[in-house]
Amino acid sequence: MNTLFKNATVLFPDGTTKPADIAVQGNKIAQVGSVAPDWQADRIIDASEKLAVPGFVNAHTHASMTLLRSYADDMNLMDWLQNKIWPIEAKMKKDDIYWGAMLAAVEMIKSGTTTFADMYGDMEKVAEAAIQSGLRAVLSRGMIGSAPNGETAFEENKQLFRDYNNAADGRITVMFGPHAPYTCPPAFLRRVAAAAQEMHAEVHIHLAETKGEVENCLKDYGKTPIELMEDTGILDCGVLGAHCVYLSDHDIQLMAKYHVRAAHNPGSNMKLASGIAPVTKLLQAGVCVGLGTDGASSNNNLDMLEEIRLAALLHKVDTLDPLAIPAKEAVRMGTEYGAQAVGIKNTGRIEAGQLADITLFAMKGAAWCPRYDLTSLLVYSADSSSIDTVMVDGKILMENRNLLTLDEERILFEANRCAMRISK
Amino acid sequence: MNTLFKNATVLFPDGTTKPADIAVQGNKIAQVGSVAPDWQADRIIDASEKLAVPGFVNAHTHASMTLLRSYADDMNLMDWLQNKIWPIEAKMKKDDIYWGAMLAAVEMIKSGTTTFADMYGDMEKVAEAAIQSGLRAVLSRGMIGSAPNGETAFEENKQLFRDYNNAADGRITVMFGPHAPYTCPPAFLRRVAAAAQEMHAEVHIHLAETKGEVENCLKDYGKTPIELMEDTGILDCGVLGAHCVYLSDHDIQLMAKYHVRAAHNPGSNMKLASGIAPVTKLLQAGVCVGLGTDGASSNNNLDMLEEIRLAALLHKVDTLDPLAIPAKEAVRMGTEYGAQAVGIKNTGRIEAGQLADITLFAMKGAAWCPRYDLTSLLVYSADSSSIDTVMVDGKILMENRNLLTLDEERILFEANRCAMRISK
Numbered sequence: 042m043n044t045l046f047k048n049a050t051v052l053f054p055d056g057t058t059k060p061a062d063i064a065v066q067g068n069k070i071a072q073v074g075s076v077a078p079d080w081q082a083d084r085i086i087d088a089s090e091k092l093a094v095p096g097f098v099n100a101h102t103h104a105s106m107t108l109l110r111s112y113a114d115d116m117n118l119m120d121w122l123q124n125k126i127w128p129i130e131a132k133m134k135k136d137d138i139y140w141g142a143m144l145a146a147v148e149m150i151k152s153g154t155t156t157f158a159d160m161y162g163d164m165e166k167v168a169e170a171a172i173q174s175g176l177r178a179v180l181s182r183g184m185i186g187s188a189p190n191g192e193t194a195f196e197e198n199k200q201l202f203r204d205y206n207n208a209a210d211g212r213i214t215v216m217f218g219p220h221a222p223y224t225c226p227p228a229f230l231r232r233v234a235a236a237a238q239e240m241h242a243e244v245h246i247h248l249a250e251t252k253g254e255v256e257n258c259l260k261d262y263g264k265t266p267i268e269l270m271e272d273t274g275i276l277d278c279g280v281l282g283a284h285c286v287y288l289s290d291h292d293i294q295l296m297a298k299y300h301v302r303a304a305h306n307p308g309s310n311m312k313l314a315s316g317i318a319p320v321t322k323l324l325q326a327g328v329c330v331g332l333g334t335d336g337a338s339s340n341n342n343l344d345m346l347e348e349i350r351l352a353a354l355l356h357k358v359d360t361l362d363p364l365a366i367p368a369k370e371a372v373r374m375g376t377e378y379g380a381q382a383v384g385i386k387n388t389g390r391i392e393a394g395q396l397a398d399i400t401l402f403a404m405k406g407a408a409w410c411p412r413y414d415l416t417s418l419l420v421y422s423a424d425s426s427s428i429d430t431v432m433v434d435g436k437i438l439m440e441n442r443n444l445l446t447l448d449e450e451r452i453l454f455e456a457n458r459c460a461m462r463i464s465k
Numbered sequence: 466m467n468t469l470f471k472n473a474t475v476l477f478p479d480g481t482t483k484p485a486d487i488a489v490q491g492n493k494i495a496q497v498g499s500v501a502p503d504w505q506a507d508r509i510i511d512a513s514e515k516l517a518v519p520g521f522v523n524a525h526t527h528a529s530m531t532l533l534r535s536y537a538d539d540m541n542l543m544d545w546l547q548n549k550i551w552p553i554e555a556k557m558k559k560d561d562i563y564w565g566a567m568l569a570a571v572e573m574i575k576s577g578t579t580t581f582a583d584m585y586g587d588m589e590k591v592a593e594a595a596i597q598s599g600l601r602a603v604l605s606r607g608m609i610g611s612a613p614n615g616e617t618a619f620e621e622n623k624q625l626f627r628d629y630n631n632a633a634d635g636r637i638t639v640m641f642g643p644h645a646p647y648t649c650p651p652a653f654l655r656r657v658a659a660a661a662q663e664m665h666a667e668v669h670i671h672l673a674e675t676k677g678e679v680e681n682c683l684k685d686y687g688k689t690p691i692e693l694m695e696d697t698g699i700l701d702c703g704v705l706g707a708h709c710v711y712l713s714d715h716d717i718q719l720m721a722k723y724h725v726r727a728a729h730n731p732g733s734n735m736k737l738a739s740g741i742a743p744v745t746k747l748l749q750a751g752v753c754v755g756l757g758t759d760g761a762s763s764n765n766n767l768d769m770l771e772e773i774r775l776a777a778l779l780h781k782v783d784t785l786d787p788l789a790i791p792a793k794e795a796v797r798m799g800t801e802y803g804a805q806a807v808g809i810k811n812t813g814r815i816e817a818g819q820l821a822d823i824t825l826f827a828m829k830g831a832a833w834c835p836r837y838d839l840t841s842l843l844v845y846s847a848d849s850s851s852i853d854t855v856m857v858d859g860k861i862l863m864e865n866r867n868l869l870t871l872d873e874e875r876i877l878f879e880a881n882r883c884a885m886r887i888s889k
Contacts (some may be wrong), residue, residue, distance in 0.1 A: 110834070111841040114792035165822035252785075311778035312845065314787040341845035342832055354735035354775075355782075361676075363738040367539035407572035408766055410534070410877050411884030417535040421736065421765035453834050460835030461768030 049088035054390040056369025057417040068435035096155025096398035097345035098379025101283040101304035101333030105141030109338035132463040138163040142170035144456040152344045152425035153400035155433045158383040160218040179383040181218025181245040186229030221247040222266040234274035243279035250284035267292035286316040302329040302382035307351035309335030331382030349375040351429040368420035399428035471511035478814045480793025482839040489821040492859035520579025520822035521769035522803025525707040525728035529565035535760035556887040562587040566594035568880040574847035576768045577824035577858045582807040584642040599870045603807040605642025605669040610653030646690040647670040658698035667703035674708035691716035708738040726753040726806035733759030755806030773799040792844035825854035837839030839882035
């Protein structure tokens with residue numbers, strides 16, 4: 042199936058926008074520019090008055106937790122976890138995991154996300170949602186090494202890799218998901234690192250999210266979480282580190298040395314009052330920083346354009362530098378850097394040879410007026426409701442805001458049904 | 466004209482949501498609850514599956530600057546002002562002021578704002594936009610006391626008061642708009658304070674927006690901007706102070722003592738890297754804090770729900786307290802506190818006796834699912850694209866997202882035309 046987007050306005054990798062056609066051959070972008078009239082398109086889509094951006098990459102989420110959206114907010118972290126989140130999670134069955142992930146898939150496609158990196162349990166249900174929705178997914182089994190089910194989870198993660206790595210025409214990859222240094226003892230992490238290296242898998246892990254975590258780690262091991270990860274061999278695996286809020290200069294050096302990629306979650310870090318990650322320092326040190334929403338129970342949505350905007354705004358005020366994270370850098374964090382962060386080498390840019398993961402914004406309405414600078418409008422003014430069309434791997438998942446792979450009404454119904462059951 | 470919203474879900478002043486009908490008689494809310502079937506409604510609107518919230522109050526903006534949206538971003542303040550904003554503003558004529566304000570009106574109504582507090586020049590054109598759109602407006606002529614046109618501006622502000630205070634069935638009120646302590650010498654401010662008191666007008670002024678402003682004020686006058694305002698008599702007038710980012714404890718005491726109301730602009734303060742206002746301290750001290758977008762050239766939109774969310778998120782991470790500015794307090798800042806801040810006593814709450822300024826959200830789509838807590842969904846998950854109906858002063862300005870008082874297409878066309886002219 043070859044698709045030609047005619048007369049689009051394209052956001053190029055350098056952050057500029059220019060009129061261009063986009064020719065998609067199979068699952069890849071074949072040409073960007075003036076495509077010859079005789080190019081063999083099965084389908085021609087008029088993309089005039091549309092801004093084509095690389096599909097957003099949600100570099101850290103827990104899709105099934107979308108089922109917990111608005112269940113508990115404005116609480117202290119341990120109160121929230123112990124009295125609300127863990128008890129309700131204990132009631133979630135495979136059916137809930139599935140419909141939670143399907144609800145997330147609806148929301149992600151409608152807000153222009155084309156790839157998500159996920160960590161949770163019963164991940165074969167999340168894989169199913171990715172397969173059915175057509176989304177690209179990087180899945181890991183969240184493992185609490187210190188929990189009674191730690192070993193089972195480890196086995197499940199290995200099985201997940203065997204069953205799903207490179208599945209769905211390569212749309213799914215699998216990582217190992219040790220939850221965090223404070224929930225996985227060093228011996229467990231060493232075994233995970235060994236298994237990951239043996240299976241050529243990478244690792245997705247929460248790192249240095251809160252001040253307390255770092256203080257406890259220093260007390261228990263005399264090392265920061267990042268240093269401890271070096272020690273356990275985790276850093277040798279290729280690491281997607283979620284949060285990375287509290288980092289020493291040495292931590293940042295280590296992250297650069299081992300090519301650790303950070304998934305920055307500004308919305309979640311703000312809402313949970315975790316802190317502000319040193320994103321400008323990380324970028325200066327050459328560390329790849331993608332963006333994530335975290336789970337919808339701590340965000341409370343999966344809207345990547347919001348995270349892009351938050352990243353652009355938060356680090357300006359944090360560093361008191363209005364030049365920090367300019368619009369084009371913020372959008373790169375949500376696309377190209379995100380793709381690198383989750384370990385997908387050839388998506389996140391609209392250029393020939395890349396996987397055809399494309400989001401089209403209809404530049405309609407006051408938010409897009411006047412049009413001095415489209416990248417500024419995208420990052421600082423528009424919202425995801427102007428997303429019109431979403432393509433993943435060369436296949437259109439949404440057109441004119443209608444989902445083509447998912448039954449939105451049914452999914453909302455089932456998600457509400459599951460939510461009512463688990464919250465009873 | 467009496468309107469009955471049947472079967473709405475209402476956001477009550479205490480932050481809870483419950484099913485209720487809303488009966489609107491003339492320009493006021495007559496009843497909230499179970500309205501008797503024989504209540505004389507000229508029009509009955511089915512509001513089932515709709516969340517009725519008080520219309521948002523944008524407590525600080527420069528509507529006509531919407532024409533400069535995306536013209537210049539990601540720059541240092543003085544570079545931005547001197548090399549981009551001031552030169553293009555110098556080219557703006559009355560026609561541009563008008564269409565800029567009309568563009569703002571389109572955007573405000575579509576994003577659920579019912580009242581805006583504005584400061585700019587040629588304010589009779591903004592008044593015209595308010596009259597035509599049906600919005601409630603609190604207008605002030607921005608006066609640079611130290612500029613050659615300072616006296617003219619002062620006269621214009623007086624004339625604006627005489628022509629428009631209490632105009633449009635009381636929808637418009639007028640304040641004095643001395644721009645800021647650093648642009649208006651104390652002698653000028655004293656005259657403004659005297660004129661305002663004589664005319665029974667209040668004052669809208671930028672206060673303590675940047676660190677440099679406060680440092681210079683201390684150097685020049687040995688007082689903080691707030692202390693200087695006490696000295697000049699401005700604080701005796703009833704003051705809407707925009708920004709209030711850099712405040713000493715004494716400043717906060719003064720603000721409480723003189724009932725100064727703050728317009729907090731989280732998006733603008735973040736984007737311009739001004740700093741983080743001590744909002745939780747202000748609220749604790751009993752100071753009224755509303756929310757504003759500031760102008761669209763430094764935001765870059767007029768979406769109050771975004772400001773509500775930013776306020777809720779920013780002060781959590783700033784204070785490292787996840788309980789700071791909970792959802793229901795954030796929405797109050799964008800509604801009830803905003804109304805108090807701009808000096809309108811009887812709007813901002815959905816209850817009998819209040820002015821009928823109401824925004825209805827259609828609770829459709831993934832962002833509203835599941836529905837454990839509607840206030841949380843409103844503040845942390847939904848976006849303004851789910852706003853369906855907007856009523857101001859008992860009159861419907863938008864229904865099913867269609868603007869009833871404004872010709873959206875024409876306004877976007879004219880705004881683009883003006884933008885092309887001034888940016889040439």
